[in-house]
Amino acid sequence: MSVPLLELRGVTRRYKMPRAALLRAPAVxxxxxxxxxxxxxxxxxxxxxxxxxxxxxxARMIMAFEAPDEGTVLFEGTDLNRLGAAALRRARQRFQMVFQDPFGSLDPRRTVGWSIAEPLRVTRAPDIGRRVSEALDQVGLRAADAEKYPHEFSGGQRQRIAIARAIVTRPELLVADEAVSALDVSVQAQILNLLMDLQEELGLAMVFISHDLAVVACICDQMLVMRHGDSLEFGETEEVVANPRHEYTRTLLTASDI
Structure with missing residues (x-):
């Protein structure tokens, strides 16, 4: 039996809240x-x-930006939180993230080419310039755009740049955290189509995080419905949509007009 690309086993994450009163233990x-x-x-x-x-x-636990308090995050059977810093940097070439705010993820003082190349410099990859040009072409931009700065692009173009930065390492997994929610509706469709095209072209697995169940139902093979940190539903998308087990899922489906 083959090992899953990504596996989460009972992951739990807790945060201590600010103290509400002197000498009272902080809430968790x-x-x-x-x-x-x-x-x-x-x-x-x-x-x-x-x-x-x-x-x-x-998403942050999948990316090993944070470690779970309980449970395990496995990438191809390797526990990411048991890796040392150098080994984790190398492993992260194989799973990359696209954030909600493309402008916030790009250094305004640097050219977009410099930002796209940043994940490659970590491991001193060869042919950086060629790979940056290739990534820009894959997201529908020109190689010459590498010399421009983030403020010279529209919001949709900046998200394309952020995607180019994510795929330049040739990852196997892409985590998209609300990657289209800050964009106009017409631009959202363009970016969703781009992500699906790249998935087919590059053979990517993808974790697509959204508050929009209609979009998730349209593009995802599996669906996880979360509320207050709990998993309410997890399974094949068609099955979850056709036979929701939880009232909250039924409410989301009704609100999304599915």
Whole structure:
């Protein structure tokens, strides 16, 4: 039996809240509670839920930006949180993230070519210039755009640049955290089409995080519905949409007119 590309086993993440009163123990917020899932190569997992449901915390644990308090995050069977700093930097070439705010993820003082190349410089990869040009072409921009600065591009173009930065390492997994929610509706469709085209072209697996269940239902093979850190539903998208087990999922489906 093949090893899943990504596997989460009972991951839980808690945060201590500010003290409400002197000499009183701080409250503890459970942002993600006992989540387990698997994702194989080439498939898309949609993670859906309202703001504060734990979606972004889950994404940070998948990326090993944060370690779970309990449970394990495995990438091709390797526990990411047991790797040393250097080994984790090398491993992260194989899984990359696209954030909600493309402008915030790009250094305004640097050319976009410099920003796209940043993940390659970490491991001193060869042919950096060629790979930057190739990544720009793959997201529908020109190689000459590498010499421009982020403020010279529209919001949709900046998100394309952020995607180019994510794919320049030739990853196997892309984590998109609300990657289209800050864009106009017409631009959202363009970026979604780009992500699906890149997935087909590059054979990517993808974790697509969104509050929009209609989008998730349209593009994802599997769906995880979260609320208050808990997993309410996890399974094949068609099955979750056709036979939701939880009232919250039914409410989301009704609101999305699915």
């Amino acid at each position: 917020l459970t942002a993600v509670n006992d989540i387990s899932l698997t994702l194989v190569r080439g498939q898309t997992l949609g993670v859906v839920g309202e703001s504060g449901s734990g979606k972004s915390t889950l």
